[in-house]
Amino acid sequence: GAGVSQSPSNKVTEKGKDVELRCDPISGHTALYWYRQSLGQGLEFLIYFQGNSAPDKSGLPSDRFSAERTGGSVSTLTIQRTQQEDSAVYLCASSRRGNYGGASDTQYFGPGTRLTVL
Amino acid sequence: EDQVTQSPEALRLQEGESSSLNCSYTVSGLRGLFWYRQDPGKGPEFLFTLYSAGEEKEKERLKATLTKKESFLHITAPKPEDSATYLCAVQEGSYIPTFGRGTSLIVHP
Numbered sequence: 001g002a003g004v005s006q007s008p009s010n011k012v013t014e015k016g017k018d019v020e021l022r023c024d025p026i027s028g029h030t031a032l033y034w035y036r037q038s039l040g041q042g043l044e045f046l047i048y049f050q051g052n053s054a055p056d057k058s059g060l061p062s063d064r065f066s067a068e069r070t071g072g073s074v075s076t077l078t079i080q081r082t083q084q085e086d087s088a089v090y091l092c093a094s095s096r097r098g099n100y101g102g103a104s105d106t107q108y109f110g111p112g113t114r115l116t117v118l
Numbered sequence: 119e120d121q122v123t124q125s126p127e128a129l130r131l132q133e134g135e136s137s138s139l140n141c142s143y144t145v146s147g148l149r150g151l152f153w154y155r156q157d158p159g160k161g162p163e164f165l166f167t168l169y170s171a172g173e174e175k176e177k178e179r180l181k182a183t184l185t186k187k188e189s190f191l192h193i194t195a196p197k198p199e200d201s202a203t204y205l206c207a208v209q210e211g212s213y214i215p216t217f218g219r220g221t222s223l224i225v226h227p
Contacts, residue, residue, distance in 0.1 A: 035217075107207075
């Protein structure tokens with residue numbers, strides 16, 4: 001079946017503009033995660049959704065970052081008033097159940113959105 | 119202190135030269151350890167999940183093993199197409215998995 005998809009694949013914006021990044025998870029996956037990966041750095045956790053709710057927003061770096069998920073499926077990560085330090089690859093992953101009971105849950109990643117803030 | 123540490127940071131091998139990548143962790147209640155492969159410009163690709171000490175999994179030239187403190191990703195007779203960054207992630211209890219910084223592997227023909 002189809003994997004996780006993200007759009008756009010590349011986004012170049014000017015400092016101060018708002019951007020929206022989209023993630024389509026694997027069908028039937030209830031958990032969705034956003035990560036940020038800067039050049040040469042590890043994956044930085046941003047936010048986790050279980051269904052439409054976000055029990056863990058602890059990784060969002062500032063109030064300029066927000067995310068929502070509708071219909072238990074598509075998620076949008078919004079960055080307002082972008083700054084140059086926001087330049088990175090934004091990765092989305094989904095998993096079947098998330099962190100509730102049972103066995104650990106394997107995350108499947110999308111190809112990422114490369115954001116460049118000029 | 120990092121919960122997940124990968125070593126070495128970078129590894130260069132000749133084609134056919136077997137080696138191992140290490141992922142050490144300090145979490146107490148391990149629920150799962152994950153290995154991913156990431157090619158430049160792409161998202162991480164899932165390789166293995168290990169759940170308990172003593173468990174082993176294999177896929178082509180890759181074999182992952184797990185102890186109570188660390189995991190190894192053994193690469194047997196690597197080929198240039200095995201060149202990638204290999205990421206390890208650890209899930210403790212009900213928490214979000216924590217990723218290591220990865221090992222960048224280059225296999226020369």
